[in-house]
């Protein structure tokens with residue numbers, strides 16, 4: 544149900560992959576909390592294993608609740624198939640381990656999730672899979688980083704926490720001429736705002752912990768792509784490494800995804816309002832929000848995203864201590880990493896998420912001591928602003 548081409552995103556997010564008639568007329572999908580499935584005969588078991596008969600075998604390989612989630616996300620991203628994992632990092636590592644061999648080379652956007660960076664370092668140390676950071680802003684610069692053994696271009700856009708936006712059409716065009724796979728971490732934008740597969744990317748990854756779940760109550764990940772790539776990953780990393788999602792977390796995600804469109808609209812609306820207010824405040828030096836017309840990548844954002852998203856960063860006129868003191872003065876907004884929840888969340892990258900990076904390298908990435916990141920939530924924007932304003936006084 545719901546997969547019919549003409550249904551719009553909001554409808555698919557509620558219906559795709561689930562037919563009440565197949566589940567005793569239950570309106571919401573049941574949680575199939577089972578590790579294994581039974582066969583009537585050995586002959587039937589043999590057919591399931593050989594693939595001659597469709598059906599479930601064991602929940603590491605597939606599970607009915609998880610299958611609904613995978614079908615729904617594949618539909619929302621415009622891909623053929625998906626695999627859900629127990630965390631965003633399980634999805635990232637499945638893709639990077641599953642699609643590379645020893646001595647391959649990966650190009651990645653400057654500014655990637657800290658643990659993805661850690662994984663790349665491990666792949667280099669253990670298996671000689673090298674990586675190069677690239678701005679990915681011009682064809683010449685991308686080409687200059689490509690080697691004979693380049694296998695993957697790995698992108699995050701918008702980039703955390705500077706909110707730079709990478710032109711996906713440009714990267715895909717260059718990558719295609721060289722047969723390089725383009726993988727994108729679409730966590731910040733979600734398929735509601737950006738559909739990289741439709742722009743020619745090969746694989747989309749999410750930390751479903753963030754906007755897809757949307758309520759700060761689960762850790763999960765998912766990857767989506769064309770059948771050939773996803774099937775390959777299914778029979779290798781999913782089956783043999785096995786970092787799969789639990790049926791209960793898949794169920795929570797299905798519930799979260801139903802409201803993704805309405806939540807994203809409100810996240811964007813609130814972020815636009817807060818960005819505009821911050822821009823006009825005397826203590827704020829700079830606001831980084833891709834939905835702001837003055838943002839350096841606003842044009843690229845307009846080309847590939849529906850709106851600017853719910854995340855923004857801002858820089859204070861002042862010092863490290865000033866940034867810390869402003870954040871500490873907040874009354875409503877909790878200090879926390881993670882993002883995409885109903886609650887507005889604030890963090891200070893220089894003390895938290897990016898503290899391990901040497902100060903000079905960090906500054907080079909645009910992450911100064913005065914930079915504060917905000918995941919704008921679903922509260923009334925006036926209340927969010929009131930809290931920020933009193934802290935800035």
Ligand SMILES: *Cc1c(COP(=O)(O)O)cnc(C)c1O
Pocket residue numbers: 630631632633656699703728730731749750751752753762763764
């Ligand atoms: C959180 C996050 C991850 C890691 O996801 P987990 O669910 O925490 O494992 C990867 N990429 C981005 C952009 C993230 O924000």
